[in-house]
Amino acid sequence: MSKPNRFEKIVNIKNKKVNFEFEFIDTYVTGVMLKGTEIKSIREGKVSLTEAYCMFLDGELYIRQMHIAPYSMAASYNHVAVRDRKLLLKKKELEKLETKSAEKGLAIIPVRIFINDRGKAKLEIALARGKKTHDKRQDLKEKDAKRELQRMAFD
Template structure:
């Protein structure tokens, strides 16, 4: 992952949030979007911007493999976790996810509602 100096310090402090973040291909490169890395509190005027696109460094083979999967309907790449390896480099673990179909969503909602009703019934007794 390509980072600015204060971004690394902020990541070490654990000030990263990648809720609603996702990865996209742009000109043959993989970029992560909407990943929020808070500004470093001891940073000066050279502090980084909290939310901007960050380039992910992958081999051509990995990029080609992921790009072929993305072209299939319903697949997306999402960041799962961020960590530092033994050399001190920040690494982003990504995963390939497939969206739910409409009938799957309805089934999940139905199961959730029945579980709530069961809990209510058990709590009354």
């Protein structure tokens, strides 16, 4: 008889606007420093990345405006829903990101948050450049064309 996995519920919360608004240059998977009840709320899937962004403070990378709802079962020791949370990366990756993000037009944005197989919360971030409106229209045209080809293939 196999041992049941404690982390069977799959948590994979994506920031859906990001693919439409930005063009990805590099992606990284980072750890997040969390308080006790925050990880429990993440496991319940109560996280919002829509307004979140990353920035450097004193040489360290932080995520801002990520909303983690208060844990419903916590009595008085609950966490603050929106606060700055430190991201855990290797020193070389931090230095590379800091130099590249200083370039004009580049930003560090959260793409998705998930729970890995060891039960740790991980955040996927991307170094990205904002798309122009004509790029967005081109993406929509390509998406429609691909959908039309699939429709013809099934007929």
